[in-house]
Amino acid sequence: DAGVTQSPTHLIKTRGQQVTLRCSPKSGHDTVSWYQQALGQGPQFIFQYYEEEERQRGNFPDRFSGHQFPNYSSELNVNALLLGDSALYLCASSVKETQYFGPGTRLLVL
Amino acid sequence: GQQLNQSPQSMFIQEGEDVSMNCTSSSIFNTWLWYKQDPGEGPVLLIALYKAGELTSNGRLTAQFGITRKDSFLNISASIPSDVGIYFCAAIYNQGGKLIFGQGTELSVKP
Numbered sequence: 461d462a463g464v465t466q467s468p469t470h471l472i473k474t475r476g477q478q479v480t481l482r483c484s485p486k487s488g489h490d491t492v493s494w495y496q497q498a499l500g501q502g503p504q505f506i507f508q509y510y511e512e513e514e515r516q517r518g519n520f521p522d523r524f525s526g527h528q529f530p531n532y533s534s535e536l537n538v539n540a541l542l543l544g545d546s547a548l549y550l551c552a553s554s555v556k557e558t559q560y561f562g563p564g565t566r567l568l569v570l
Numbered sequence: 571g572q573q574l575n576q577s578p579q580s581m582f583i584q585e586g587e588d589v590s591m592n593c594t595s596s597s598i599f600n601t602w603l604w605y606k607q608d609p610g611e612g613p614v615l616l617i618a619l620y621k622a623g624e625l626t627s628n629g630r631l632t633a634q635f636g637i638t639r640k641d642s643f644l645n646i647s648a649s650i651p652s653d654v655g656i657y658f659c660a661a662i663y664n665q666g667g668k669l670i671f672g673q674g675t676e677l678s679v680k681p
Binding site for chain 2: 464466493495501502503504505508516518548550552557558559560561562563564566
């Protein structure tokens, strides 16, 4: 059984650009959550998708948007990138409360 | 807002020693989770706790969900070098709610 997968593993962008990160949940999981983890910090909740709708959102600006597809996979989009958006972006999937994380996408904004 | 206070921030121990770390909050939660994260990797789930007072083991790891629903602890017995990493507590109030993380405990084990 494949776990949560994310692509790409690493990404380098410049300020002002846009980025799309992708996530495939564990088999049988219908809920996908996205987190941003800055170096030396715990993950911070961005938003959660369930039944192709954003169910809850953390304290992140509208530059951060997402989408969930009928097969439960998900995308995270970030527009107008800032230097401070450099971080490890984690996707987690769940069917109830317990969330399982993917390996993350390391984004560097120059 | 909801916040988890995790301690200690770091620990340096000798191989074979036992380890204890904990998380406290002023808010109540209905699920507590403990994760381990290696550098550049995603957090890996160690133990999940769903009921107040619940004590659960996973090999050398034992965790408890505090009776007040405001705290949890994780113990590691007979530590080994591969226990090195950052341990995070996390908690959620209800299904569909966001997972709140502690600041992490960095564990170093000296052979």
